[in-house]
Amino acid sequence: MRIVRIENVGSLELHVIGDYEDERYFGTDAPYDFYLVTLDNKLLKGEPFFEEPTRAEVIAIAAANDLEEAQAEMKANGWQLCGVRKCTRIAHFEVILYDVYTDIGDVFFKQDEICPYICRDHMTENEEKASGVREPRGHIHYPFTNEYSAQGFTIYRPLDIAL
Numbered sequence: 001m002r003i004v005r006i007e008n009v010g011s012l013e014l015h016v017i018g019d020y021e022d023e024r025y026f027g028t029d030a031p032y033d034f035y036l037v038t039l040d041n042k043l044l045k046g047e048p049f050f051e052e053p054t055r056a057e058v059i060a061i062a063a064a065n066d067l068e069e070a071q072a073e074m075k076a077n078g079w080q081l082c083g084v085r086k087c088t089r090i091a092h093f094e095v096i097l098y099d100v101y102t103d104i105g106d107v108f109f110k111q112d113e114i115c116p117y118i119c120r121d122h123m124t125e126n127e128e129k130a131s132g133v134r135e136p137r138g139h140i141h142y143p144f145t146n147e148y149s150a151q152g153f154t155i156y157r158p159l160d161i162a163l
């Protein structure tokens with residue numbers, strides 16, 4: 001795993017301080033599976049990140065003692081969390097169920113009820129593992145969205161989370 005330290009809470013700089021494997025220290029070029037974040041040499045509680053934390057996440061982590069607090073902080077700042085179960089990432093997209101009714105000249109456009117927001121990684125996985133044809137009144141199976149298999153298909157609206 002990769003250990004990342006928040007060097008300076010004021011500037012929120014991330015510093016990779018090394019990789020650990022079986023509790024032994026390796027150089028930073030060793031393969032790693034996920035990130036843990038430390039603050040003042042203290043490991044923050046919570047689940048590890050599976051990629052480098054975003055700046056928004058680091059801001060939240062620095063202001064909190066554990067991941068639940070961090071997630072509450074993220075929400076308080078207007079960021080949405082990914083709706084995929086057990087995912088702790090900030091969402092990059094709003095998830096929309098979309099369909100077209102050519103017979104009555106209308107569209108269906110509604111936020112996904114089970115997974116209203118999704119992170120970049122899960123959006124990619126959702127699309128790569130989707131099965132079916134994207135067509136009006138069609139049926140597509142997604143791993144994370146449209147859990148009730150309603151007609152139509154999932155589209156994603158980018159969220160403005162530039163930080």
Ligand SMILES: [Zn+2]
Pocket residue numbers: 082083084087088089118119120121122
């Ligand atoms: Zn996610």
